[in-house]
Amino acid sequence: MSEHVNEPLLRTEGLTRHFKVGKLFSRQHLHAVDDVDLTIGRGEIVALVGESGSGKSTIARLLARVYKPTRGEIYFEGKPLSRLRTRRERLAYASDVPMVFQDPYSSINPAYRVVHGVRRALLLHRRAEGRKVRRGEVERVFGEVGLVPAGAMIGKFPHELSGGQRQRVGFAQALAFRPKLIIADEPVSMLDVSIRIGILNLMSELREREGVSFLYITHDVASARYIADRVLVMYAGHLVEEGPTEDVLQNPKHPYTQLLVSAVPDPRAPLGVSDAADVGEPPKVVNPEEGCRFRQRCPYRIAVCDTVTPELRELGPRRLAACHVAQADAVQAAAQAR
């Protein structure tokens, strides 16, 4: 660890994943994730926000090593994942970076008691610690996620728990690894409104107590604001904006982020007028052409947007956006300030 003091916990470089779609003779490439550079610091909660099909779940599965990247590299504590050779190395990474799934009704095997996943995690990754320690750990992680009394909850079957409790089991499984980063893929979107907050609070408490980092993947901008330090906005496989949560949401630079923020229903605010103009059609990412992928929906579109794909560039302190117009504005503003 000493050799990578300045190295973030996790970093990706040009992370790309394409899927082949179509028949043998009309093979096309679906660009799920294109050239994504992201970093996650120690003890940081990073929200990855975007609409369905924007590639955010693909990123989760790339980081969890369910998919292999088409191009690019993931560095965990400075070490490239493509260099993981032995099963032992792969298991070590799996225990450092576990994942919590979206659907609590399908992520727990219905044939076992809910403790099954935690027990397996401990057996696979911490076998050496002995039976007694493992049993104590089971109780500890159940207690940590608020499934108390742990002794009674352990013996339940999934169908005996509510959705919120099942999702807590998911977090207990992740905690059993003593993880450094938990990838939470839409962990609250299937839950009822009244219990979502409980899970979000749990995530920030786990960060406080255990120092775990989170990649919180969501389409719900308001919940991202509630727990995340930093937010990454994805659109059509590209990272389009990045920055401290409050900055990005109060002063979005990319037109897509602006649209996203304005569309969030907020009973406390008056209804925006210009909202209905955009019908929210998803972009085409099969064999995409060069150019900004948001341009068909963009109110600020200029000529260069059709020909050059904008890169994610720094606009201000810790603020990045991939937009020709916003970048030009930033340059102009900087010139005026001088």
Added chain:
Amino acid sequence: MSVPAVADSPSVAPLETPARRPGADLWRAVARNRKAVVGALLLLFFFVLAIFPGQIAPYAPTGEEFGRGLPPSSAHWFGTTAYGQDVLSQLIWGTRQSLAIAFAVGGLATLISVLIGVSAAYFGGFTDGFLSLVTDVILVIPIFPLIIVIAAYERNSGMVTLVVVLGLLGWSYGARQLRSQALSLRNRDFLEAARVRGERGLYVVFFEILPTMTSLIVASFLGAALYAVLFAAGLQFIGLGDPNSQSWGTMLYWAENNEALGAGMAYWAIMPGVCIALLGAAFALLNYAFDEISNPALRRRKLEQKGAESLHTAPVPEVAADPTKILEVRGLSVAYASDAGPVVAVDNVDLDLGRGEFLGIVGESGCGKSTLLYAIARLLGAPLAGEITGGQILFKGRDMVTLGERELRHIRWREYSVVMQSAMNALNPVLTVEAQMRDALEAHSKMSKREMHARAEEVLRLVSIDPVHLHSYPHQLSGGMRQRAMIAMALLFTPDLIIMDEPTSALDVVAQRSLMVQIKELQERLGFAVIFVTHDMSLVSHFSDRLLVMYAAQVAEYGDTRQLFERPLHPYTQGLLEAFPSIRGEKVRLTGIPGAPPDLLRPPSGCRFAPRCPHVHERCMIGPPLYEVDGDLVRCVLYEHEREAALAQ
């Protein structure tokens, strides 16, 4: 930071029953199934015969010679054979081999079908292609002729050959079923979770996939056993087994050779057949029962009228319909039948809707909001198989509850229409948008072809879809466009009421907002009334005139939308509003609502929200009525004094 505000603490968990294995549930389901019980008893009977033939059978199967071809008597119930042996004793001794073959073949075939079916599904790709091909080839082989050839080649072969041959040929049907079941599991998250955890492939197959397929594996075993009983008997009957063995098939063979039927030894020929039929029936009944148990849709439950009658408590007063209202629901109750008794999903709900009004119905999953909506639309039945157990639904003055299917067809779609949650499920995938619209128009009107086309174009334009999409199939439209097409279909006859069941829940926020704005615009332009069911209160905050908050099958709060957002009365409504993080304004720590909604099978006896309520006290032990506060209705004793004040005036 402190220990988490235990959100789902077990003290309020709806299910307080001790932990049970799903196996225990399975066992209970078997015990309750009549087919399963009869099948199991039959099988048990044959088992006893097979294990204790020496004690049960009156004589030895061979060797003891009595008179040849004796008729039935008290000494020989089914008479004797042409060789002077007791038919009953031979039957009893023959049970052993039939059962042994059934279980051996069943076991072998099931083992092969599990291995092949599950690996094909799990590994996919080439492995799947190859194994599926092998399965299909075995499936189409005409097994009986093939077995005759093999058995003839292995003349006088023993039981082992028979078992191996039948086992090797009888697995394909089960393998196909198991493959498709495993395929449906392949994308379940718990398998991905196991792989992410670092489990090896074989572990995943044997310890994650197989345990979830128990009932299907049992069914496949029973199916194979049934097939083995019949085939073994058939082979032995045509003389392709060991003619000296003790089995029902061999008995049939000898009976046939001696023309037993014509020679007055009818029981010799008939009884082995009866035994084969009974054993086969035992396996078939069990198989059928397991199919029913693992597939609840096959089971038919009926709401017990006795229990249901006692459900609705308050009689509905006969009041004349209010002509300014398009819809008045009075004392509506809906119940579902379940194995554990009736579940009241809508409990005595009153609501009304003026012309052109937008009513939002809000609640958590399982609170009965969808059931209420289906009941109002008179669409209860599959998949929501509830029954209206009381109350009235006055739509334009007519009581919809008493209307027959024919009268309903007259007003459905023309006067009220329904937009479902998932357009992908509600639209027919093999028909173009125009064909589906034409179907609806033809069923409910007498328009000419040209008129129908014009109307279809018109409604698509209304929802801002280019009419070129009349020729599109649903899968060619985006999610937002599909929902719009659904709304266009609902508008075909410009109804007075459109009932919407979470039409935006599958959409992203941007598309969702755009659709809401469009619905509102159409409503203002065309003047229809809307009932909009959603779990997301903030979604309707700017669109609905009035809101009805449901909790555990009852109305918790009902009133003006703006007033309800600004001054929520019911602690549940307050909690719901507190549960939404806001995108603007100060960042505050939220708490949500602890616990989970109650199980409607056993709702709390007093106020149903009491177990989760921060203001709970002893008066909540008695279920509160709806109190009127500033024109809003709220079901909470906190507002009891308001009613007293009103009465005093």
